Amino acid sequence: MIANPWxxxxxxxGAAVYLALALGTMDVNWGRVAEGFPRGRDFVxxxxxxxxxxxxxxxxxxxxxxxxxxxxxxxxxxxxSVPVGLGAARNLSIKPVYYACRxxxxxxxxxxxxxxxxxxxxxxxxxxxxxxxxxxxxxxxxYGKLLAExxxxxxxxxxxxxxxxxxxxxxxxxxxxxxxxxxxxxxLGLYRFDINFRESAVVGIVGGGGIGAxxxxxxxxxEYSSAAAILLVIIFIVMAVEYTSGYxxxxxx
Amino acid sequence: xxxxxxLVKQYRTGDKALKGISLEVPVGQVMALIGxxxxxxxxxxxxxxxxxxPSSGKIFLDGTELTGLGIGGLRRARRRMGMIFQxxxxxxxxxxxxxxxxxxxxxxxxxxxxxxxFPQSDVQEAFRLLERVGLDHMADKxxxxxxxxxxxxxxxxxxxxxxPSLLLVDEPTASLDPKxxxxxxxLICELCDERQLAAIINIHDVQLAQMFARRxxxxxxxxxxxxxxxxxxxxxxxxRIYGEEDWEATIGKVDAEDEENGEAA
Numbered sequence: 215m216i217a218n219p220w221x222x223x224x225x226x227x228g229a230a231v232y233l234a235l236a237l238g239t240m241d242v243n244w245g246r247v248a249e250g251f252p253r254g255r256d257f258v259x260x261x262x263x264x265x266x267x268x269x270x271x272x273x274x275x276x277x278x279x280x281x282x283x284x285x286x287x288x289x290x291x292x293x294x295s296v297p298v299g300l301g302a303a304r305n306l307s308i309k310p311v312y313y314a315c316r317x318x319x320x321x322x323x324x325x326x327x328x329x330x331x332x333x334x335x336x337x338x339x340x341x342x343x344x345x346x347x348x349x350x351x352x353x354x355x356x357y358g359k360l361l362a363e364x365x366x367x368x369x370x371x372x373x374x375x376x377x378x379x380x381x382x383x384x385x386x387x388x389x390x391x392x393x394x395x396x397x398x399x400x401x402l403g404l405y406r407f408d409i410n411f412r413e414s415a416v417v418g419i420v421g422g423g424g425i426g427a428x429x430x431x432x433x434x435x436x437e438y439s440s441a442a443a444i445l446l447v448i449i450f451i452v453m454a455v456e457y458t459s460g461y462x463x464x465x466x467x
Numbered sequence: 468x469x470x471x472x473x474l475v476k477q478y479r480t481g482d483k484a485l486k487g488i489s490l491e492v493p494v495g496q497v498m499a500l501i502g503x504x505x506x507x508x509x510x511x512x513x514x515x516x517x518x519x520x521p522s523s524g525k526i527f528l529d530g531t532e533l534t535g536l537g538i539g540g541l542r543r544a545r546r547r548m549g550m551i552f553q554x555x556x557x558x559x560x561x562x563x564x565x566x567x568x569x570x571x572x573x574x575x576x577x578x579x580x581x582x583x584x585f586p587q588s589d590v591q592e593a594f595r596l597l598e599r600v601g602l603d604h605m606a607d608k609x610x611x612x613x614x615x616x617x618x619x620x621x622x623x624x625x626x627x628x629x630x631p632s633l634l635l636v637d638e639p640t641a642s643l644d645p646k647x648x649x650x651x652x653x654l655i656c657e658l659c660d661e662r663q664l665a666a667i668i669n670i671h672d673v674q675l676a677q678m679f680a681r682r683x684x685x686x687x688x689x690x691x692x693x694x695x696x697x698x699x700x701x702x703x704x705x706x707r708i709y710g711e712e713d714w715e716a717t718i719g720k721v722d723a724e725d726e727e728n729g730e731a732a
Binding site: 382 | 516518542544545552554558559560569570571572573574577580622625629635
């Protein structure tokens with residue numbers, strides 16, 4: 215709570231003035247808004263009926279590519295994030311390693327998947343490899359940070375007890391740290407799989423391959439019924455993945 | 468067997484937890500370390516196996532200078548010092564058996580321990596120890612399913628399977644009820660007798676210390692203020708360790724309770 219009443223009310227007033235000015239600068243052309251609604255209705259109408267058959271081969275190819283991209287980027291991302299996460303846990307590592315790993319995590323978390331994908335497409339060209347790389351980098355940032363935080367929250371006495379037996383460092387990780395963080399990390403891995411599948415559709419739109427690329431092609435050809443079919447397939451798979459991962463997470467707890 | 472020379476521990480905050488402790492524990496001696504909270508009891512035993520790095524001073528175990536050891540040497544030395552903790556410090560998500568076998572980690576290689584393929588002799592020893600403390604039927608239970616007293620018994624097994632020559636025991640009974648406390652203390656002392664183990668037991672319960680230890684060392688603000696037999700703890704000594712208080716009840720009750728408990732056991 216801010217003690218000074220002038221400052222307190224002044225801040226509210228300042229925020230209100232800024233909001234009013236900001237709304238004022240947003241130049242809304244009501245004529246265009248009015249035109250937009252019927253256009254939206256036509257757009258939605260052109261989705262029906264969804265056409266699964268005429269482009270089914272490329273839809274299937276796109277879906278399989280997306281799934282493949284999701285699986286290996288999740289696995290690769292998690293495998294790479296483990297050493298980074300261990301290094302970024304304050305109670306495990308030494309200062310220079312800690313700062314280096316935190317920097318890696320910060321960088322990979324700064325950019326959203328779509329920006330990473332644009333970079334990767336520029337570097338390695340169109341195709342699923344760029345998408346895979348973008349998703350892996352994003353996974354490292356996500357998983358590494360949460361792993362580091364979970365390790366920092368672990369019970370230090372259990373860790374001390376294993377150290378006192380004369381265990382080596384890797385044995386200590388395996389016996390004292392891993393059992394404490396594993397259930398949560400399995401859940402987060404499944405959650406990340408979920409995210410990566412959804413992002414694989416987005417990544418495809420900027421050239422990263424997968425179902426997103428198929429979707430973009432459908433829009434470019436004005437094949438809205440095929441696009442609708444693709445969207446339905448994406449929704450269906452996202453729901454299936456979410457349901458399955460939720461079930462597995464409950465089972466692990 | 469264990470010799471501590473002029474041990475000093477100063478924390479980074481500037482607090483001096485230990486101010487030049489010198490102490491010798493011969494083979495097979497069970498020594499109780501008493502003193503108020505913050506006297507440095509916990510720091511002292513953690514300096515011995517170097518979970519806490521001493522600031523200066525030397526510690527010798529059977530002639531090996533623990534304070535000068537590198538990483539590998541320290542690992543080998545830690546195998547000979549079993550540690551028992553206040554909150555049991557079992558790895559809760561591992562089974563009882565895995566917890567006991569984790570005491571052998573200093574002896575087996577990484578991959579063997581990773582695949583949980585400990586030598587047959589280790590597994591047999593683990594079963595024997597669990598049987599000795601009456602928990603052999605619990606081997607496959609997860610550690611967090613056990614009660615406090617049972618967990619502490621598993622903690623004892625984990626320390627003993629190291630085949631140590633010294634036990635470092637940190638407040639073994641602080642989280643237990645009075646009856647279980649006595650049982651655990653009795654068990655520790657019996658096992659030390661059976662195996663000719665030396666032990667340093669941190670304990671804040673003066674009566675328990677008097678009942679079970681053959682030697683009591685009193686610590687006050689990082690300095691030893693008493694070192695002698697348990698029956699030498701009179702009001703004057705307790706005042707020196709803990710400060711001014713009416714000690715008559717504490718001293719008087721010991722014998723009566725000891726007898727009563729002897730009958731129960």
